Amino acid sequence: MRYAVWLASLIMLGAYATSACSASVEPVQTVSISLGHSVVALNGPWRFKTGDDLRWASPDIDDSQWETVDLTPAPGAHDADVGLPGYVPGWSMRGHSGYIGYAWYRTRVTVDGDKDARLALAGPTDVDTTYQLYADGKLLGGPGVFSGKTPTVYSVQPTVFPLPVAPVNGTHTYLIALRVWMDPSDAGDENGGIHIAPSIGDADGIDLLNQVQWLQTFKGYVVDAMEPLAFVLLAIIAAALMVRRSSDSYRWLVAALLLTAWLRANQVLFFWTHVESLHAYDVITAVLLVPLALATWTLAWRDWFGVDKRPWLRHVLVALTIIYMLLSLIGRPWFASEATRGLKDVANALVDYVRLIDAALYLWTIGRGLIGRFRLSACLAAFAAVLVGVGLFAAELSKLGVQGIWFPYGTGVSRTQFAYAGFIAVLFALLLMRFAAYARVRLCR
Template sequence: MHAAHAATELVLARAEMPLNGPWAFRFGNDARWALPAFDDRDWERVDLTPAPGAHDGDVGLPGYVPGWTSRGHSGQWGHAWYRLRIRWTMPEGSAPVLIGPTLVDSAYEVYWSGRKIGGIGTFSETPPRVFGIRPQLIPLGETASAGEGVLAIHVYLPRESVNDTEAGGIHVAPILAEPTAAAARYQVQWWQTFWGYVVDLLEPLALLALALFALALRRFARKEPFLLLAAGAVSAIAASRLNQPLFYWTEAESLQAIIVARYVVLNPLAIVLWLLAGYRLAGVRERRLDIATGLLGMAAGLAALPGFEFPLIQTGARAILLLLFCLSCVGIVRYGRLRLLALPTTLIMGVALFPGELSALGLPGIWFPFGVGVSRTQYALALEIPLLAWFMYQHASTIAAATSAGQLGAPPRRGS
């Protein structure tokens, strides 16, 4: 084996330097690729220099570059390695620190001159267990103010993530920094990660409070199923949204676990429960329709199960559920009580329940006010929570008044 060529020489003085490369890059997995003496001269070269002002499409992390699927490797998933030889010089008494890449698809481990020093993900399992990427401050173990070493980063992209047109590998380059600058940058990265997902903590808490409010209103309308079904739907949405901060702030959930929780169980459950609630608002009480809706939800969820995905079944089932949602809206307009309030409440809920379908129509899915990503679903839920609370109160009051007057009955249907 021959020593890899030096690729980057840095002079640090209370400063930081993104390691944009060009990096040596290769698909596959071989433990020898972490060794500083390995010859990587025949590897592909990858430049991680971002375009001016570039940021990711989720929370707005700066320094973003598209992944390997947009660099001539469409459909490629699995293991890959990046290597970069670094020479550094910095003031006496200081030593470099590595700030880990803030966005990688999807797990990674870092080696410095052949020694593993950090990373996120469990590579001892097959396939590796993937967790959310968070800011990492990684000591190199160096004590000298000048030196040379090889940085090798082993990444893994799971098959279920390869359909993203910009997926694969390192999206934000790691940074070599003087310790003071590294600590400051690390704090900034964590604040940006926190603000990027804090709404996904606050809105679920508000949704759970809304569910409790719905259950409390049932004392005035005990035989009215809408409140119970709506409480179940918003609780499922809350549990689904809570997975976001758990995944990106902690290692409480792996990628596989969040896919099962959100896309197999909670999201289809929320759609089914809200549709059943919508049928009641439209005056429809048809057991066969309820069963068919439940079966469609199960089909949509099971078709998203990792390792057993059936995209056509998932897409088809969700399309039928969306059609049923639209028909329920028509029913609410024609036959429902409080229709001027019920219809916007239902339509805004639909924005939260069918994000993928709306994106497929070309509607923007995220905006970046103040440099932080806020999704269309987050905006929709911010409107839905107070609107649904008011509607549920008015609905329960109407039912209670009708019950007291002895006039309660299903809304009139055509031909009745």
């Protein structure tokens, strides 16, 4: 019986909050919320304005002339990465296409709850690109560092912000303000600002919501955390083959496995922690690791198949890798911001051509490896190379319209994660086959 009463109350609360969010626009908009032991998403209406002025955090500022923004998501909407629910398009789809920089969101919330209740906010879990959260003019925090000319951006993670003022006599009106910065690297057709609204509720309810959000984030990247361990183990096995001093070379395979492990682990490091800023992540991933991985995997398969070992391929790949790194750095939106947009567009276009040349050399190496070698081990090696290529050339596959992510059981699993999981199993089998072959040769001596 108590469960039925609780459920009915929750349904009534949701209906009441929804009706409040869809109310007609008034000069000063206030969302009224009756809180028991519950959590309510602050979908709006929000006041929105591009630009930046710290005075906009104050409750005394008149925002009646600002734009009105509704962050109510469509039923079943979720982000395109890990599957966090409540996703809405950003300001690029709301009349501010191409805008990069600061913007503010403000809303007034009247909370009617127990006078001794501890209240808190769950910060937005999807924002382009970082934010600071204010309540009644007081800074509560945020994932970015706003001390410089432009903020230092870290990943947006589920965060709890205790509200500083308890409701007086059970009722209090809060002015909630979000100062948002969109980094040039996040420019896109649907991007800009808040994608998943913050929530307000009693502290225990917000803590539970935070745990659910972290669980979803953990599930979204746990495969990326496990696969690097498998890559390192495979590198150790390949290194053991080198110790046997066979005529085959595995140094490039070991290097490729370790680079790929670093590449995947770096993604987990960025999204699970605040050890690495967005720009550091961008340099390590796009400028360094990706070009190096493309070159080392091509050389790894050249050595595995024992194809043309004349140095021309290595020289070409070294040159392409250096060119790729330089062009990729020039094309980063945050690098040398005084450079013309045209120069960066040219650099990024040339990166695409370099990647196509890398892809052609990669496929050529696989094809040469299969010529005259249609035995099981060669076919398995070619299959493993294709699986790795799915991850290495993910951008090109997406441009061809190949689906890049699926959401089994509500959690995002990418095409690359599936491909690498298959590759790990196939390469492990191939390495065992090589061990067995070397053992047979030794026994025959």
